[in-house]
Amino acid sequence: MNRAGRLTILAALVVLAFAASLGAGKQGLPWGHDAATAIIIELRLPRALLGLLIGAMLGMSGAVMQGFLRNPLADPGVVGVSSSAALGAVAVILYVGAGSLGVFAGAMAGALAAMALLVALTWRGADPVAFVLAGTVLASLAGALTAFLIAIAPNPYAVASVLDWLMGALTDRGLADVARAAPPILVGLLLLATTGRALDALALGEGAARSLGVDLVRVQALVVLGTGLGVGAGVAATGVVGFVGLVVPHLLRPLFGHRPSDLLPSALGGAVLLLVADCLCRLAPGASEVRLGVAMALIGAPFFLILLLRRRGQAWI
Numbered sequence: 001m002n003r004a005g006r007l008t009i010l011a012a013l014v015v016l017a018f019a020a021s022l023g024a025g026k027q028g029l030p031w032g033h034d035a036a037t038a039i040i041i042e043l044r045l046p047r048a049l050l051g052l053l054i055g056a057m058l059g060m061s062g063a064v065m066q067g068f069l070r071n072p073l074a075d076p077g078v079v080g081v082s083s084s085a086a087l088g089a090v091a092v093i094l095y096v097g098a099g100s101l102g103v104f105a106g107a108m109a110g111a112l113a114a115m116a117l118l119v120a121l122t123w124r125g126a127d128p129v130a131f132v133l134a135g136t137v138l139a140s141l142a143g144a145l146t147a148f149l150i151a152i153a154p155n156p157y158a159v160a161s162v163l164d165w166l167m168g169a170l171t172d173r174g175l176a177d178v179a180r181a182a183p184p185i186l187v188g189l190l191l192l193a194t195t196g197r198a199l200d201a202l203a204l205g206e207g208a209a210r211s212l213g214v215d216l217v218r219v220q221a222l223v224v225l226g227t228g229l230g231v232g233a234g235v236a237a238t239g240v241v242g243f244v245g246l247v248v249p250h251l252l253r254p255l256f257g258h259r260p261s262d263l264l265p266s267a268l269g270g271a272v273l274l275l276v277a278d279c280l281c282r283l284a285p286g287a288s289e290v291r292l293g294v295a296m297a298l299i300g301a302p303f304f305l306i307l308l309l310r311r312r313g314q315a316w317i
Contacts, residue, residue: 059270062245067260080138111232168293188230196261243300
């Protein structure tokens with residue numbers, strides 16, 4: 001089957017996963033009553049839309065990050081944006097007590113601060129090692145500050161809310177959350193989508209990429225800005241959800257190829273994975289739902305281990 005056929009199948013899977021997300025739940029919908037329409041529009045549609053947008057963002061950012069760093073184990077979390085966005089949201093929940101708009105604003109402020117610091121630390125050149133080190137520093141610092149804020153929090157009920165939020169979930173989100181998250185996510189997707197050709201050239205080496213006219217500093221700026229806006233908005237809307245950006249590109253490589261530009265359809269794959277995972281969270285046994293972040297960790301951690309075992313003793317490609 002050619003590439004167009006594979007893309008068509010992947011797009012069809014997105015549609016099916018979206019439809020499944022509208023219908024999935026522990027209780028059946030009361031079809032034929034106004035309540036069914038209200039449940040779909042007010043509860044399940046926003047949830048499905050956020051799953052679609054955030055899954056697409058995480059999938060594409062993972063593919064771009066792996067191409068930019070030339071490391072198949074790279075993940076959007078490597079730049080520290082997720083941790084910094086979580087720090088901003090936690091600070092608001094614990095010490096401001098604002099509603100969902102305030103939490104979103106705090107998370108986006110954390111993400112924007114992380115982008116500014118990342119640019120300040122790496123602006124002299126597009127060295128992948130420096131980029132990873134700067135991202136690791138930001139992620140570690142943000143994680144430590146988040147733990148510190150939780151440790152000194154005066155309100156134990158707020159701490160419980162923070163821990164629940166940090167696990168990541170699409171539960172109880174409305175159309176207002178979608179309206180806030182969609183613009184930065186769509187801009188981030190657009191910015192990352194423009195990096196395909198440059199990342200293909202970068203796969204040949206930095207010297208070869210420069211000889212082909214690639215501005216590596218510009219590419220790095222697009223990666224930082226696109227990832228920061230999109231992933232930051234995703235964390236702001238739903239909390240921290242990991243492993244999507246790591247898993248999806250590896251699943252699509254056998255189907256679409258190994259060039260970074262070939263893996264940009266990871267946006268579709270990420271949407272499918274997150275929507276299906278969220279459906280499973282709703283259908284899991286028990287009185288309450290499994291948190292989406294927990295479910296993705298249960299999926300991603302074994303996948304990561306299998307990947308390491310398969311590649312042990314082999315050269316990274």
